[in-house]
Amino acid sequence: MVSRVIPVDNFDLVIFGGTGDLARRKILPGLFRRFISGQMPEEARIIGAARSDMSVDDYRVMIRDAVHEFDPASAKHKDCLERFLGQLGYVAVDAMGEGGWKELHAEMRENTVRAFYFSVAPSLFGAIAERLKSFGLADDQSRIVVEKPFGKDLETAKKLNRSLSEHFDESQIYRIDHYLGKETVQNLMAVRFGNMLFEPLWNSQYVDHIQITVAETVGVGGRGSYYDTSGAMRDMVQNHLMQLLCLIAMEPPAKFDPDAVRDEKLKVIRALDPVEPHHIVRGQYAASEKTPSYRADVENARSFTESFIAMRCQISNWRWAGTPFYLRTGKRMKARTSEIAVVFKDAPHSIFGPEAGYHRNVLSIRLQPNEGMTLGVTIKEPGPGGMRLVDVPLDMTFAEALGPDAEEVPDAYERLIMDVIRGNQTLFMRGDEVEAAWRWTDPIIEGWQRRNDVPKEYDTGSTGPDDALMLMHRDGRRWREIKE
Structure with missing residues (x-):
């Protein structure tokens, strides 16, 4: 190819x-x-x-x-x-x-x-x-x-947008988020809107929940002075994870046109419900034998800034009413991975009985490492002894599917800069989109400050605070494993 x-x-x-x-x-x-x-x-x-x-x-x-x-x-x-x-x-x-x-x-x-x-x-x-x-x-x-950062709250984002718009039209401004330049992110739109197989199932009737995980093994490193005034909410959720959420949840645009796509993303942000305090878990990584704690990294022994966040979100529209979206991101975690997992509901009735076990179809969209998609399908386990079911992956790892030409797949920054030269704004955020994201984010951060919320400590190399596991367990669900 x-x-x-x-x-x-x-x-x-x-x-x-x-x-x-x-x-x-x-x-x-x-x-x-x-x-x-x-x-x-x-x-x-x-x-x-x-x-x-x-x-x-x-x-x-x-x-x-x-x-x-x-x-x-x-x-x-x-x-x-x-x-x-x-x-x-x-x-x-x-x-x-x-x-x-x-x-x-x-x-x-x-x-x-x-x-x-x-x-x-x-x-x-x-x-x-x-x-x-x-x-x-x-x-x-x-x-x-x-x-980015496109401001640190709604007020500063508006000020930044006004400052740029005094000299340039919105059609000339390209707010870059490198996550949107990843091959898998764009393939997400191709899978959704180019295949009859998925789009009819892409709603609350068939999807149990959706998980978005962006885990990093590194700490804040040399970004301590910036990060301690930002935290995971401003640094990752308000932009990167929000964009992934929009692409996974948006309605089909009338055409693959920059403003048509961004109009649908904006509708998702505006449909997001406020997040209740008990649906959010914040954390800070602790010291290990080989690495310092978050507070040591940022040189602030009294810091309440989060290096980890997990939350349960709801989108109040006809497509997604009742389907929770679980977002999770953090530093110094078990492995470096970025994944969107669409977890489909159980079959309405199992003809195979309880001995067949628990099985669900999951579409896993991997942004890093090894960009690709995997669809889990339930089949009969080979061999005699009755109807035993097992889940197997239908795997499309780009490096394997494309062979030697996979090396030619451009990096996110390469693709986005070439789109700037072409004048294509599809993968760039619009000013009203940025402001809408801050309008949803600000009350969450203000709530932490008002309640003097203290992040939970978690071990370096873990999957985050134990409270994040409980966030899912209360709903009878569990996070997907972060694989090394």
Whole structure:
């Protein structure tokens, strides 16, 4: 199976924060892979912009080293890498001042797609947007890409949206969430809306419940100062898990059009019920023999910020009334995994009797590792001795299904940046969508603060606090195993 790579138009891409960690780890190595694939035009230009005073040659050396470090397989394409580096430019720019903007303007070409990636702190978004317009770098066809966090509550999200909208139309603003660029996430829409097999069953009549789990083995690491003011709710649930919830629960859009898809996602967020306090469990990871505790990592011995959260959500609409959605995410957990599990109801009557055992169909959608989908099907266990039932997986692991061409499946950042160049906003969040998510999230966080809620401690390498197990057990259900 050969991947069909469709080249994009010629473009100039400016990366503000071009010397930062995200640019070196993800953005530029991802663009290099698109260059290798033939999707990125030879005449396209990428311009790093940052405070550091360095030459273009120094910048190219930095990016060469980054590609070797973060994508060793791609770095083997030496000739391609040198040609790619030749497309890079660099300008030292003062985001809050006047320095460097005229020089950056001189680097831009006419009659090309102009895109500007804001790989910087949100506090700089408004200043950069204003200067792009005042120095004539951006026009009505230009695009800007902004990274999360999109505010820390509804008020700051509204302020951020107003700041950007003063200079750019909503159709020009691309709020990037790399989870939406994953191959499996997009395949979720293909499975739902491209197969008659699933969509008739995708409702409360046939689905018992849905679990969304994003588990990490790492702690907060060097992000302690940011994370302790954010926590798992702001850092993961309000954006990543919310987006997965929307895609799994939304109604079929009339067509695969950016605004049609985002309209349906917005309806899901607006249909979410408030979450009762007893349907939420917060946790903090404890110290182990080899790793420090959460409070030691963030250097705050009195921190009440959560590194784990589990919750039971309800969507009040005709499709999902009565079907619970269980969300779970945390750091320092048993294994690194991201999974959406659609657990279907039991057959209304078992003709095989109690000795046949307990069996359910589960559609497991794996985002990481080993992206793919598995559908559990009940069959007869081979051999004599009566009708004994066993569950077997119908497995579609992309690496196995696609064979050698699986290597050509682009990383999330690669796909999303190419969508920016194409002008396709389907996989990007709209301003009203972001605000609706905060409108649902804020009362939950305010409730914790009002009650002085203290997170439960959990062991490093576990599945989270015991109370999270009880959250499911009270409903007669259980979390799916987090496999190592």
